Amino acid sequence: MIPILKKAMLISIAILSYSFARSEGMNNERVKQPVDFVNPYMGNISHLLVPTFPTIHLPNSMLRVYPERGDYTSVQLHALPLVVTSHRGSSAFRLSPFQGAENQLRPVVNYSYDQEKLTPYSYSVYLDEQQIQVDYGVSHQSAAYEIEFEKDAPSHLILSSGNGALNWDGKALSGYQWIANHTKVFIYLMPDEQPAGVSKLEDGKLAESTTMEGRNACLVLNYPKETKKLTIHYGISFIDENQAKANMEREVVGKSVVELQKEGREIWNNELSKISIKGGTTDERTVFYTSLYRCYERPVCISEDGRYYSAFDKSVHNDNGRPFYTDDWIWDSYRAHHPLRVLVDKKKEEDILNSFVRMSEQMDNFWWPTFPEITGDSRRMNSNHGVATVIDGYRKGVRNFDLEKAYEACKGAITEKTLAPWSGKPAGELDEFYKEHGYIPALYPGEKETIPEVSSGEKRQPVAVTLGTSYDEWCLSQIAEELGKKEDAAFFKKASYNYRNLFNEKTRFFHPKDKDGKFIEPFDYKFSGGMGARDYYGENNGWTYRWDVQHNIPDLIAWMGGEAQFVKELDRTFTESLGRSKYGFYAQLPDQTGNVGQFTMANEPSLHIPYLYNYAGQPWKTQKVIRKLIKEWFRNDLMGVPGDEDGGGMSAFVVFSAMGFYPVTPGIPGYSIGSPMFKRVLLRLENGKTFEIEAKNASDENKYIQSATLNGKKLSTPWLLHQAIENGGKLVVEMGPKANRSWGVE
Template identity: 40%
Template sequence: MRNYKNLAATALLLIATSVSSFAQQKKSTALTPLDYVDPNIGGSGIVLQPTRPLVHLPNSILRVFPMKQDQLDDQISFFPLTVVSHRTEYAFSFLPIKGKQDDGFWGKKFTIASEKTTPYYYQAEDEDNGMVVEFTASTKSGFFNIDFKDKSNNYLRIGLNGNAGNVQQQSKRVITGFEEITGLKTYFYAEADQDISSLKYQNDADKKRMLASFDNQQVKFKYAISYISIDQAKANLGIEIPAWDFNAVKEKAKSIWNKKLSQIEVKGGTTAQKRTFYTSLYRTYERMVDINEYGQYYSAYDHQVHKSDQPFFVDNWIWDMYIADEPLHTILDPKQEVQKINSYITMYKQSGWMPTFALATGDWPAMTGNHAASWMADAWAKGLRFDVKTAYEGLKKNSLEGTLLPWRNGPATAIDSFYNTHGYLYSTHPEERGSKDGVDMDKWWEGRGNEGVSITLEWSICDWAIAQLATPAGYAKDKPLFLKRAGWYANVYNQKEGFVWPKDKEGNWIYPYNTKLLGREYVTENNSYTYNWTPKHDLTGLFEKMGGRQKAEAKLDQLFREDLSLPKFLFWLNQPDASGLVGQFVMGNEPSYHIPYLYNYMGAPWKTQKRIRMLIDTWYPDNVFGIPGDEDGGGTTAFVVLSMMGFFPVTPGVPVYNIGSPSFNEATIKLSSGKSFTINAVNNSKTNVYIQKATLNGKPLDKPWFTHSELLKGGVLTLQMGPRPNKTWGSKIYNAPPSAINVDPEKYE
């Protein structure tokens, strides 16, 4: 009997040990947020630009990817040593190549047999010879590790990316270079861990491309970039990657990304949804980038090198970013958000104008509006503090003294003076293209018109935002002026037609006008179906012009159901940015992102819940087609992150969030204060997309929104989900989110 007892005890011990071992193994192999990131998602643009598998650290200068047509392409042309401006400008080219030199060697590509992409590490194997290239990054420096597989015919092809400059060998193991990109000189300093056995230029006279030969199987190549000098690049490298330990740099980068992405923890949902979510979150850290180089930075806004211990952030397309990306990071990292805004204010002081698109190369006056105002007013309303007086003065100058016209910088033109006098930017009839009021309109955008409808609508939003900053800046007397200008959007709303509409210089509506098919003659990247919903600062007034909330709701329903009136490929000839179509709704372009949430303002929150879940599930799968339009360095993916968590901001400057329909059972944001805010979706599933009831910190919540201050206090928003809509939850009109010209944002702090 004793033997049986001993045997039984032994068996129980073995079982317990096995269970414990399995639990430990499961714990050690648990997936981190970083494990869900797949930089290939969205890598084949459906209509427009693909995403790129960028290797970089969050908000850092150095950004690298394999230059291919897209992620379906199996050949690498080169690796840029850094991205200077998202999707548009790249500095230098680098490619390991192998083989006997011939006439085509300077154009030889790397054919991919396999590759691995992560935010912190890239690896690819060459199909022809088995060569393996690896890359990892620090903030201003990068590290390539190449295994050529043998010691013969091994080269590094290093050169410029088509601009002025040169590359030169400084010693047996050191190569340097500079390249001028839109007036900005970018420098690099590089070291190899093996001697260069021979060197050859494609053209000895200009020294723009070189072949560095190595008689070694393994070659490591580390480098740093600078916007100041080659010596500064050398110093950057010495600080960041002083040794030759590739794995140490890689593991440090991995740790940084894991910490950053772990600030939001999601539970439930599918693996595919987590891949979409965390890849989207990774994308939102591509911009802005801090170009301070250990105590100094070069500014293209006054062409000077400045001593500073503060970050200097550049590369922000604010037209794209103010909607979701900057609000997301206002939650995640308010201190850094203030540093970004401070950078804009510094650029204003250096250049005399508040930037439009604040690139490293200087201000790029792309797109429409003065949306630095939208961003700053929103940040101020959410408690962020900066030099509001100087910021206000710059924003006011842009609005009253600068040009409103797209793709232009500088003082107001005669057309702008018309806007300031009449309250709308007049449009021209098709036969009137050309020079008008001293401005050559044919050069604005491929010979098209002046986008007057969009400009009037978007500047109305921006002027409302400026009005909110007037009092804290010490200019309370200005507020009535900017509130008046905020109402000018109504001047391009044709109530008879029920659409925003171009108006000529005499105040007449322009006919014929097709609300679906015309391109950028009158609107920016979309049509009137999208721009109908632009005045998010005065939805109360907008709905009144549409005939009341019920008629506005019916119009919004029709947006998602309206046909294109012709085949898609013909529609896209005029509206290439109108991708991710659901009826006339455009999922692939930023001006649409707030639109599904507008049902919350109409007494029909259940329709927001229905639309958001359908749009996310349909247009953001976890594959190479997983982005319906241009991603714009966080402009689109921030919408995904916020919407999958279950909420979204609509009116910049009013510190509240609209509730949608979460993709996960639970999403927790770890706030910088040490507190946490959790969205708990009980009984959530693919079919249970509708909110039945809600509580905030245990108290009943019967409105489809909450405030930023409630989020900052921490706590739990609990949503009971079900398969059929509860059409009464949040439906009372007095429970709608605030949006009107006379709204006081301070009431919601």
């Protein structure tokens, strides 16, 4: 984009955002911008498993940090972080400012701390026992610390690497740390004042040296007691130390922490302002914008001055003008995270899909990635849902990537790679069985696993894999149709019905079968399957996977016995008891938290379930349930996220549902309408157009749609086409306190 035009566009967005917020009339308090509503601490205490992390970073950027501690409730910080190389990872390097006796020096200093203040773009903390004030500002691949020492004593800066090498060149500290899979992260760190001396710290003892290598490599910069303040600029790289230095010089040299924070704040506001909201409570706006902020944590752009290091082939590449993205857990993100980006950042989604094509070309096998990370594809979870991101994006106008190559890579990932979960091995005996019989066979309790492609630390998850692969094959059939590959389209379309092979008509559940086609009996849909129900399902039990037919919901309704029976069974999902004490239930199913009956708000395979009432003639129940779930499980507090948030995988559900619609079936260019929470939502699209949702009288009580119009014309169905949004326009819904049971059933 022409720089002047781009600048004018950003200014226009800022003005529109300001005007939009101003119209709320906030009782003389300072008008808040979107980033002011972000609470990075939301969900930092988990209900059971992994919490959210208060991440300081710029949108989709390579450099991410957060305070390192055991968990939010910990009273100690483990040094100061310099770079987190993966979502949920620990810092690759640690910086420890210290004043005290030399025999107290450690590679990583544990600090008592207070007065911590954190935003998406800034960090500040007081290390109270050490009496050191720390302030931090971040850019894309570089950052800066300002450190103020209060004690009248010599000062030290300790830089440590868990497994790598460090060097002082007379001006700066540089080095690397091994991560995994032949991947290193490099650092170049420059203090604004030169130290009086440099030492290595080994086995608790200081020795004069400017280099150290190996486990817990540690160098110490020693300063006289007159040193009261230090500013430290640093850059990181996955290419080499020279590139880390170049990143630092390009982004942060000559800038103060305050200047970096100001720039970061502006960048975040520009991104978050792509969706403006009016109405709702302060807490509701906080939940919304915090959820949106989470959607920018992954994937990350690792292009550095036109180059990037790829762990997929362990080489440095030119990016040819297209940024390269990785660290995307697609099993979690295909459902809502990718579709949200298609709406608000289409060009970035094109670059991400283009990155997936490159990864496929770079790997030993031309297979679409499933869990691409900084260190390569970890092939986690079940199925290969990356194929859904391809057809969903393409059908919504994301075109600037090679669809033919994407199709061949996706096809290879489903037909040549094993379907066994958590495995990157080629297809084998299990896959041949699936191709012949249309389902993955299950083992009986106690029966030994003999299939070599099944990961030794996992189970074959036969129902989850069969259902997930049926959807993946539907996605393949749709891409084949777009490419005019009629034979492939017909083949995979037929295979997309394989979920029927595990449907138990007596119980109306998807039920595991043995290799002879017999249902495993006796069977409990809540608890059979061992830890996480993985012997048969995956992280969730049979009540969740009962609804895992995203691509053919009308057929699922028919197999359930029609709309009335379908609704009855949906209702049961929300009312069925845990069946055990909470202790007993979560001891076996720790991923299935956030329960309303057997429905779990805490795991991605459940996200579409509340919207299924729309397909069976009772959209008012979708409206009721969605409001209940958002209000109860997503809150502006430390436990305000019900389960593993997965860097945007779950938060995107909140963003969509609060706006009032949701992509139930990625691959179909449309959305299922729920219950808009805010009186007004304005989507600013990349094509320069806007789409507005006005929910008249929307409130906690007024959760039900009474009537609706789209661009002035009556809307009588609970569906919204993607093209209607892309074209720009306005959806107006009249909200009320009691259900209009006739709306949306025509």
